[in-house]
Amino acid sequence: MTALIHPAHQTPPAAADRCPVQQTVTLFRHEPLLLDCGQAVNDVRVAYHTYGEAREDATLVLHALTGNSAVHEWWPEFLGKGCPLDPELGFVVCANVLGGCAGSTSPGELPPVGGGDAPLSLRDMARVGRALLEHLGVRRVRLVGGSMGGMLAYAWLLECPDLVERAVIIGAPARHSPWAIGLNTAARSAIQAAPGGEGLKVARQIAMLSYRSPQSFALTQAGQRAPGTPAITSYLQYQGEKLHARFCERSYVALTWAMDTFQPTDAELRSIRTPVLAVGISSDVLYPPAEVQACAALLPCAQYWELDSVHGHDAFLMDAQDLPERVGAFLRGH
Numbered sequence: 511m512t513a514l515i516h517p518a519h520q521t522p523p524a525a526a527d528r529c530p531v532q533q534t535v536t537l538f539r540h541e542p543l544l545l546d547c548g549q550a551v552n553d554v555r556v557a558y559h560t561y562g563e564a565r566e567d568a569t570l571v572l573h574a575l576t577g578n579s580a581v582h583e584w585w586p587e588f589l590g591k592g593c594p595l596d597p598e599l600g601f602v603v604c605a606n607v608l609g610g611c612a613g614s615t616s617p618g619e620l621p622p623v624g625g626g627d628a629p630l631s632l633r634d635m636a637r638v639g640r641a642l643l644e645h646l647g648v649r650r651v652r653l654v655g656g657s658m659g660g661m662l663a664y665a666w667l668l669e670c671p672d673l674v675e676r677a678v679i680i681g682a683p684a685r686h687s688p689w690a691i692g693l694n695t696a697a698r699s700a701i702q703a704a705p706g707g708e709g710l711k712v713a714r715q716i717a718m719l720s721y722r723s724p725q726s727f728a729l730t731q732a733g734q735r736a737p738g739t740p741a742i743t744s745y746l747q748y749q750g751e752k753l754h755a756r757f758c759e760r761s762y763v764a765l766t767w768a769m770d771t772f773q774p775t776d777a778e779l780r781s782i783r784t785p786v787l788a789v790g791i792s793s794d795v796l797y798p799p800a801e802v803q804a805c806a807a808l809l810p811c812a813q814y815w816e817l818d819s820v821h822g823h824d825a826f827l828m829d830a831q832d833l834p835e836r837v838g839a840f841l842r843g844h
């Protein structure tokens with residue numbers, strides 16, 4: 511595979527001067543990426559961050575649905591000196607997924623299929639990630655992923671078992687339940703009913719209700735923010751506006767579809783030999799902890815741990831408590 515490294519990034523600064531910057535590379539220049547839908551795609555752009563000196567072994571962080579590759583911005587408890595991802599001790603990589611809208615090839619940049627955006631799969635995203643690791647010279651990888659990133663870790667375990675040494679899967683099942691698909695269906699319906707932005711805002715409002723918990727909202731959004739407006743109402747409106755300002759509806763449709771259609775069988779999950787730490791979140795109403803645990807129980811080499819938080823699914827981002835310590839210990843082989 512030949513890669514096109516974008517000129518601004520051809521000469522990396524010395525390690526001591528390095529501050530995290532997003533880099534971009536174009537992969538699949540000569541040999542196309544064959545998507546699961548059958549479409550061949552050349553020139554796939556991947557936006558990524560690296561932390562620490564390049565090595566043959568790395569930890570790959572897999573971001574959540576609306577995340578990006580800037581781990582230092584959204585997961586400071588996990589990345590840094592003394593954290594589970596310590597760039598002084600190891601090489602850390604995070605890439606925006608194929609179909610995302612934070613620098614990698616977006617749905618609108620792919621050849622259309624059947625008159626619409628090419629349907630993407632989590633396995634397609636794992637194959638692009640593999641190509642990035644090859645480009646970076648990485649031959650062995652530990653995975654850490656939360657939410658969509660956790661489901662993507664399952665796809666990596668099935669698609670690239672030769673590369674993955676261990677995986678931490680946080681707040682994610684191996685496949686979507688009817689409940690999770692239903693929530694995404696409602697979100698996509700909102701986008702289809704009101705394209706151009708308003709639908710995406712409603713989609714985020716629906717999703718936010720599943721990312722927190724009744725108890726979390728009782729603690730943080732009781733009463734009124736402005737006279738006559740319940741706090742939760744203005745909160746959801748604000749969250750809709752915030753996502754609209756930083757995300758794209760075609761990516762939202764593509765990524766939620768990829769999650770909904772990822773349905774590995776029990777037999778496939780039983781075939782995974784890689785050690786896995788699966789983390790459930792006690793108050794997660796999107797992916798209830800029992801569901802996360804039941805998926806992990808199908809894996810021959812998985813252990814399960816539960817984060818006790820009232821803040822629901824998003825607790826891995828906003829109320830991590832001793833999760834970093836647990837993740838660090840598992841990555842070190844304990």
Ligand SMILES: CC(=O)SCCNC(=O)CCNC(=O)[C@H](O)C(C)(C)COP(=O)(O)OP(=O)(O)OC[C@H]1O[C@@H](n2cnc3c(N)ncnc32)[C@H](O)[C@@H]1OP(=O)(O)O
Nearest residue numbers: 574576577578583584731735741742744745748824827828
């Ligand atoms: C923070 C980033 O850089 S995101 C970029 C990368 N994105 C990702 O990685 C995706 C994952 N991240 C996320 O989903 C989110 O950023 C989270 C879960 C980590 C945190 O979400 P947040 O929206 O920052 O937190 P929270 O739910 O507490 O809301 C706080 C915001 O709502 C506002 N707010 C709180 N209550 C109300 C209310 N009743 N009415 C109106 N606004 C309200 C706050 O003023 C605050 O505003 P600000 O974001 O402008 O500071």
Ligand SMILES: N[C@@H](CCO)C(=O)O
Nearest residue numbers: 574575576577657658
């Ligand atoms: N709140 C996170 C997790 C969703 O699964 C996001 O927006 O990506």
